[in-house]
Amino acid sequence: MTLPLLKIERFLAHAHSSDQGATWRAMSALPVKFDNAEEYPSTYELLASSLNSARPAAAVLDLACGDGQLLNILASRAPTSTELFGVDMSPEELVHARGLLGPRATLQLGRAQALPFAAQTFDLVLSHMALMLFEQEHLVVAEIERVLRPGGRLSAVVGVAPPKSQVQAVFSELLSQYERLPEWRDIRFRSRLFSSPSSIAELLVGFTDFISKSCLIAQDGTPLQAWAWFGGMYELHALTIDQRASLRDEFLRRCGSIALDGRVTWKVKVLYFSATRVQPAHADL
Ligand SMILES: C[S@@+](CC[C@H](N)C(=O)[O-])C[C@H]1O[C@@H](n2cnc3c(N)ncnc32)[C@H](O)[C@@H]1O
Secondary structure, eight states: OOOOOOHHHHHHHHHHHHOOSHHHHHHTTOOEEOTTOOEESSHHHHHHGGGGSSSOOSEEEEETOTTSHHHHHHHHHSOTTSEEEEEESOHHHHHHHHHHHGGGEEEEEOBTTBOSSOTTOEEEEEEESOGGGOSSHHHHHHHHHHHEEEEEEEEEEEEEOOOOOHHHHHHHHHHHTSOOOGGGTTOOOSOSSTTSHHHHHHHOTTEEEEEEEEEEEEEEEOHHHHHHHHTTOGGGGGSOHHHHHHHHHHHHHHHHHHOBTTBEEEEEEEEEEEEEEOSOSSTTO
16 A cells, blocks of 8 residues: 655655664664653663553554564553554565564554544554654644544654754764755755644644653764764765765764864754643534
């Protein structure tokens, strides 16, 4: 089955068709520590901890589940009676997810803006590092609201712009020197609405008990390790292979010149939020 996709989705589908599991490789070993000293080994574990809430979840959806790693953690924690579901618009990511999860989870090809599930199916909707990529944000929220049971919860982690480090500045400057392929010239990579606690809270009409907390994750490593992070950015898929190779060489050279004892530092910022669905989304529910 193929889906009618928006341009940004066609771009993301193109990126995920050539590289699966990139988010897990980039983020599964990044520990999270909030100001209140709450700690998790990773943002995946942070979301998986939503299973411990007072209200047991009979059915859980991972929205934009990618290669299924969050569902895999949930499968190791949730009672077998908890039904696990994943949806993603990338067929290639779903192939990996199916291989990882087997029959333990039901996986569907679909878009966040038109979820392939009946109303009031889930007690918990989770989403890791995906909502900030979506357009038509109001539609996405309406869909999450529709598939959640009243009293059900949405918990998500999104990536937000970190304070600019020297390495980030080098990457952005180099990126700006290359013209994107014509096809991808006019796409925007980040949602303006899934970007800050206040804009997210405004989007979540029909939800209550909104909480959010952000965390800055400091990273350091050799220039090559920095490239393992920056080289995974979606923006690079809008360039030719030759442009990417030359950007990588220049990035390594520039990082080499600012490295101290062979190492550079940069930061990653994530925002966690969670809210409870209170109202039926539509009068006919
Ligand atoms: C950054 S990856 C995160 C994958 C996974 N949640 C993880 O953290 O490992 C973003 C995912 O969102 C999916 N995606 C992007 N736009 C989507 C849409 N409109 N509907 C459903 N999935 C979408 C992509 O295919 C991709 O798997």
